[in-house]
Amino acid sequence: MFKELDPILHSQLRLAVMSLLISVKEAEFTFLKEKTNSTAGNLSVQINKLKDAGYIDVTKQFSNNYPQTICKVTKKGIEAFEAYVKALQSYMNPNGQ
């Protein structure tokens, strides 16, 4: 039985951002941009979608007079990511094992 894939996570860039954030405590916008090889505009839009879904926390601060955007995955985000991976497994092993 195929489980439904979370549409918020089933998008290349949003999934990439969540995969990065799931394994770190927090990361800055420029780190995410570099690792996902995306444009600032597109990344910004996708980060806002993840934030609106409650999957990540976004904090804006200043460091050496430069604005910094720090992203951190939330408990809800971790649960959604785990559910997404489980759903993926149902596609990989459709017979249950």
Add this chain to the structure above:
Amino acid sequence: MEQESFSPQDSLKIIQSMLEKTREDFSRDDIYFLVWGWITFIACTGQFILKNLVHYPRHYQVWWLMMVGIVFTIYFSIKERKESRVKTYISESMKFLWIGMGITYFVLSIILSKTGWSNTIFPFYILLYGLGTFVSGCFLQFRPLVTGGILAWVIAAVAAYLDYDYQMLMGALAILVSYIIPAYMLRKKTRSVTV
């Protein structure tokens, strides 16, 4: 990265490649191992030379070199914190492990200065190097550090059977195998991944 339809297999590939990318950023800690490794190595061998070859009565003063390490660590960690764009659980764990180790060394110095230094200080210090490098090696999943930590434990046990003067040399040996050599290997590995 563009938005387009993609399969569950593509999803797994994205997750896997992103997880690998965070692993690449783990190991900037080699600089601390190198600086502390060389300072402690110089202090151990320096004290041995000053005591046994130069016969300088205040040979233990060579340990003031540790201040250089403390100043460097404070300066570099502040600089790194400003430049750092990501905080990993491993970098945070490593930070607290070594802060804890530093405090333990300090308290141990107080205890041993009260109860008597001879024949105990170096085995205890080497024992703690072993713990720090073993746990760090496990965090970083870097086998030479794990091996270095185990070797330091063996050296600590051997040092307990030796005179104070030779314990210093065992301290230098422990630093060489548990800090300095693994730090150069870690540096080589980090460079080869990031270049």
